Amino acid sequence: MLPKTIEWKENKVFILDQRRLPEEENYLECHDAFTVAEAIKTLAIRGAPAIGIAAAMGIALGALGIDKRDFHSFYGELLSICDTLKQTRPTAINLRWALKRMREVCEANKGMDVGVIKECLIQEAIAILEEDVEINKKIGEMGKDLIRNGDTILTHCNTGALATGGYGTALGVVRRAWEERKGIKVVATETRPLFQGSRLTTWELKQEGIPVSLITDHMAGYLMQKEEIDLVMVGADRIARNGDVANKIGTYTLAVLAREHGIPFYVAAPLSTFDPTIKTGEEIPIEERGEEEITTPWGKRIAPEDVGVRNPAFDITPHRYVMAIVTEKGVIRPPFEEGVRRLWGEANG
Amino acid sequence: MLPKTIEWKENKVFILDQRRLPEEENYLECHDAFTVAEAIKTLAIRGAPAIGIAAAMGIALGALGIDKRDFHSFYGELLSICDTLKQTRPTAINLRWALKRMREVCEANKGMDVGVIKECLIQEAIAILEEDVEINKKIGEMGKDLIRNGDTILTHCNTGALATGGYGTALGVVRRAWEERKGIKVVATETRPLFQGSRLTTWELKQEGIPVSLITDHMAGYLMQKEEIDLVMVGADRIARNGDVANKIGTYTLAVLAREHGIPFYVAAPLSTFDPTIKTGEEIPIEERGEEEITTPWGKRIAPEDVGVRNPAFDITPHRYVMAIVTEKGVIRPPFEEGVRRLWGEANG
Numbered sequence: 001m002l003p004k005t006i007e008w009k010e011n012k013v014f015i016l017d018q019r020r021l022p023e024e025e026n027y028l029e030c031h032d033a034f035t036v037a038e039a040i041k042t043l044a045i046r047g048a049p050a051i052g053i054a055a056a057m058g059i060a061l062g063a064l065g066i067d068k069r070d071f072h073s074f075y076g077e078l079l080s081i082c083d084t085l086k087q088t089r090p091t092a093i094n095l096r097w098a099l100k101r102m103r104e105v106c107e108a109n110k111g112m113d114v115g116v117i118k119e120c121l122i123q124e125a126i127a128i129l130e131e132d133v134e135i136n137k138k139i140g141e142m143g144k145d146l147i148r149n150g151d152t153i154l155t156h157c158n159t160g161a162l163a164t165g166g167y168g169t170a171l172g173v174v175r176r177a178w179e180e181r182k183g184i185k186v187v188a189t190e191t192r193p194l195f196q197g198s199r200l201t202t203w204e205l206k207q208e209g210i211p212v213s214l215i216t217d218h219m220a221g222y223l224m225q226k227e228e229i230d231l232v233m234v235g236a237d238r239i240a241r242n243g244d245v246a247n248k249i250g251t252y253t254l255a256v257l258a259r260e261h262g263i264p265f266y267v268a269a270p271l272s273t274f275d276p277t278i279k280t281g282e283e284i285p286i287e288e289r290g291e292e293e294i295t296t297p298w299g300k301r302i303a304p305e306d307v308g309v310r311n312p313a314f315d316i317t318p319h320r321y322v323m324a325i326v327t328e329k330g331v332i333r334p335p336f337e338e339g340v341r342r343l344w345g346e347a348n349g
Numbered sequence: 350m351l352p353k354t355i356e357w358k359e360n361k362v363f364i365l366d367q368r369r370l371p372e373e374e375n376y377l378e379c380h381d382a383f384t385v386a387e388a389i390k391t392l393a394i395r396g397a398p399a400i401g402i403a404a405a406m407g408i409a410l411g412a413l414g415i416d417k418r419d420f421h422s423f424y425g426e427l428l429s430i431c432d433t434l435k436q437t438r439p440t441a442i443n444l445r446w447a448l449k450r451m452r453e454v455c456e457a458n459k460g461m462d463v464g465v466i467k468e469c470l471i472q473e474a475i476a477i478l479e480e481d482v483e484i485n486k487k488i489g490e491m492g493k494d495l496i497r498n499g500d501t502i503l504t505h506c507n508t509g510a511l512a513t514g515g516y517g518t519a520l521g522v523v524r525r526a527w528e529e530r531k532g533i534k535v536v537a538t539e540t541r542p543l544f545q546g547s548r549l550t551t552w553e554l555k556q557e558g559i560p561v562s563l564i565t566d567h568m569a570g571y572l573m574q575k576e577e578i579d580l581v582m583v584g585a586d587r588i589a590r591n592g593d594v595a596n597k598i599g600t601y602t603l604a605v606l607a608r609e610h611g612i613p614f615y616v617a618a619p620l621s622t623f624d625p626t627i628k629t630g631e632e633i634p635i636e637e638r639g640e641e642e643i644t645t646p647w648g649k650r651i652a653p654e655d656v657g658v659r660n661p662a663f664d665i666t667p668h669r670y671v672m673a674i675v676t677e678k679g680v681i682r683p684p685f686e687e688g689v690r691r692l693w694g695e696a697n698g
Contacts, residue, residue: 022652022653023650189567190643192539192566193565195651198643198644198651198652199652202652202653202656203653206653206655206656211657212656212657213657213658213659214644214656214657214658214659215643215658215659215660216542216566216599217541217566218541218566218567218598218602218603219599219661220602221599221601221602221605222601222602222661222664223659225664225665249565250567252570252574253570253571253602253606254567256570256605256606256609257602257605260605294539294547294563294564297646297647301372302544302547303371303539303544303547303551303552303563304371304551306555307555307562308560308561308562308563309562309563309564310536310562310563310572311565312568312571315568
């Protein structure tokens with residue numbers, strides 16, 4: 001049984017500190033929005049859907065801490081908390097999407113007592129978490145037939161229960177195929193610099209009993225050349241209207257390798273990961289993180305002092321490498337723009 | 350000034366312990382062949398040309414320790430030491446090549462006193478080291494025009510002075526271009542699992558003042574997509590007659606990426622890296638190393654216990670991805686088989 005990634009309990013937010021997994025299962029107890037923001041920024045919680053949920057709960061916590069009685073003052077302070085949360089990480093759209101949903105709850109209830117609005121915000125944050133789990137299960141259902149009995153699936157980073165409210169996106173599809181008793185195996189890339197593959201994905205899969213092999217990131221080409229990989233399934237942090245996918249750095253390299261070997265490359269993500277305001281991946285901001293993640297893993301310095309370092313946390317996989325995107329409303333195939341428009345239409349009325 | 354990688358001094362072999370670089374510059378003092386074999390096996394010394402030199406010096410040390418007076422008994426013991434050294438690592442051909450050279454010295458001098466043969470073996474091992482440095486300088490000279498002023502060169506693992514007797518192969522070409530005052534930059538992949546890029550390549554380049562940026566291995570695709578890489582230059586552990594290249598795991602991934610982006614992919618290696626006995630890369634044995642290199646970097650466990658691990662130390666880049674191979678006798682372009690035959694002919698007769 002996997003521990004909960006994030007939970008709202010007695011007006012506090014409990015966040016499983018993923019930096020210490022799999023060694024320790026510690027929860028951060030957050031009493032205010034700023035502690036939640038810090039948890040997102042430092043990757044105690046990560047994964048696009050999970051940080052959306054965390055941001056929503058951060059807003060709810062923030063709202064509880066505002067002592068203004070009139071809507072205008074209350075909302076002003078809340079917007080400033082929104083800003084703080086929005087600054088934590090730039091690439092994943094789910095964070096922005098969740099903050100927007102929370103603002104809309106405020107605006108829809110502006111005639112109400114501030115105390116009532118606070119309660120609505122708490123309920124909305126909890127709903128975002130619960131809906132996320134339901135959405136992931138639907139993604140799993142929609143995508144499960146992309147995985148055949150006997151397949152070996154290559155996945156990158158962690159897109160499982162830990163990256164979401166529960167169940168997972170790309171790993172949710174794997175989980176669903178496993179529940180259907182398909183004889184599958186997973187190859188997990190370690191995912192430098194932060195080892196989410198080594199630490200989180202293998203840990204999740206082992207708890208489910210799903211066979212998993214761990215590799216370093218650049219071994220993917222070798223295994224594909226040896227015909228040991230049947231398909232690639234990854235998550236997404238933001239998807240442009242044309243289907244370009246921002247995801248954990250290294251995803252693009254896997255997509256190029258998959259195409260070179262004629263291996264299907266699939267993306268699994270909720271519709272909330274699509275950003276309708278941007279046309280192509282070139283418009284998606286890529287977060288560059290600190291050099292210590294590369295030079296000093298686990299506090300052990302492995303590179304000379306003052307060496308130049310590049311540390312983009314994400315990359316963009318152009319849509320032409322993507323065979324299909326699995327969403328909770330169905331599998332979208334190229335041309336993605338059309339499919340996205342259709343499913344967004346269905347989802348939003 | 351770089352410290353010496355390996356040195357013969359007063360009938361001992363001193364090996365710079367590369368496992369502790371860049372933090373500590375320690376030398377292993379080897380008094381017998383078995384200590385040298387252990388240093389090769391545990392990667393205290395690594396890099397195809399360097400382990401060839403180490404093996405030759407190991408044989409010379411081994412010879413000194415044999416107390417037999419008659420050639421037959423002496424040579425029997427020496428062949429058994431050869432076997433021990435040959436078992437250390439299966440992929441790099443230079444090791445086998447150097448052992449063969451040492452055996453040939455014995456056989457050519459079989460009529461001589463054993464004491465004289467021992468002296469010949471010492472001289473041969475020292476000659477292999479000295480020749481290697483000369484060969485590398487010629488490789489640099491032959492390859493330098495593949496690098497233009499202003500180029501950014503992506504390299505993998507460490508192919509510098511530390512991987513050889515001195516100067517380096519792929520990094521020797523870079524070094525030569527730098528000596529010609531070309532304004533160049535290097536991007537070094539960290540090279541999981543053992544971080545030869547982070548620990549050794551950046552350290553060597555910084556000592557030369559050559560600008561270098563460090564990345565994790567799978568960031569290569571991102572930088573190529575951003576048009577930040579002009580060419581890829583790597584070394585080799587063994588090259589088949591048809592030009593298929595065995596090199597550090599991850600090389601094949603870089604070759605696929607390079608082709609996808611229309612970026613030249615070059616290999617730099619001495620002619621002794623070619624294996625005339627094999628036709629294609631499929632015949633080259635790939636060493637699989639222990640899982641702890643992946644699950645427990647620096648003694649810090651980062652993956653769950655009992656997780657399955659794959660750890661091939663090399664991969665094969667098919668010749669169709671290779672634009673040119675730089676040797677000490679010239680640059681070979683496809684079809685490689687023809688070029689290799691021609692240069693081998695020149696070199697051996």
